[in-house]
Amino acid sequence: MKKVLILITGILFLNNSFGQEIELKLSLLGYNFSQNGQRLNWKELATVTESHVEANMLIKKAKSHNTISSVLSLIGGGLIGIPIGQSITDQEPNWILAYIGGGVAVISVPFTFSAFNKVNKGIDKYNLSLRSTSKSVMKPEFSIIADRNGLGISINF
Template sequence: MMKKTILTLIITLAVSALCSAQRIESQKVFGGYQYTLNGQPISLKHMTIAMESNPEAFDLIKKARANTTIASIFGFAGGALIGWPIGTAIGGEEPNWALAGIGAGLIAVAIPISSSANKKTNQAIEIYNSNLYSSGYFKPEFKFLTNKNGIGLAMSF
């Protein structure tokens, strides 16, 4: 009876560990990339959490998130600076086209930063997925233990 219980526990732990490791997929869509986990969209924040177990992928995804934030700030500010003079012109007043020029410059700065973030994200996904089932990700170790209470089997991974 005890052997069956231990065997069932070991098999359950092994299967649950393997099932918890899911591939993150990346698909190019209009305006960027869409990332999915088990067919469901996943955000960069949740990707970061999923990649904590892989230091190399985790570092890359953190840099990608920082670049995405910076690109978003520049892009939003640039869009606002372009939109303000356009709105002024539509309203019939004299627009300040210098603001639109500055906005275009900010957007021009945001594009390569965003591109860098996408590259880093895809590299992190590649590293994360390549290490999912490698020997380093799930490598169970079994140890027989004895103490004053008896004999036991320990599994660590």
């Protein structure tokens, strides 16, 4: 039992070095970033990743592309909504506005994909840099031991 407890403690100690990783989840309303169970917004995400320059630049570009995409989508949706509102109120709808709004909304799609790809790459680069630094500090070696008492796992630091 004592050996199992030591093994579990060792594994938890190894996993503890990866606790600073940033997680990205998509929701209906946008991106959800979290680190150690705490939610981060775009500004906090940029601040956290300042230690890794390349990841930070990708995240800043993703933030600007996300802003552009949101603005274009809002304008496009508004232009589409005006003629729909006019038709509901029995006015003569100006469908040219809806066509223009559809075009503006379509223009926002590449910015949306670009923002997602850049933030995903930035977070991956940041998380990989954490893993590489934790491995360089501590390089455990695992080996299987078999003797007259049975089988076991040896962890050398």
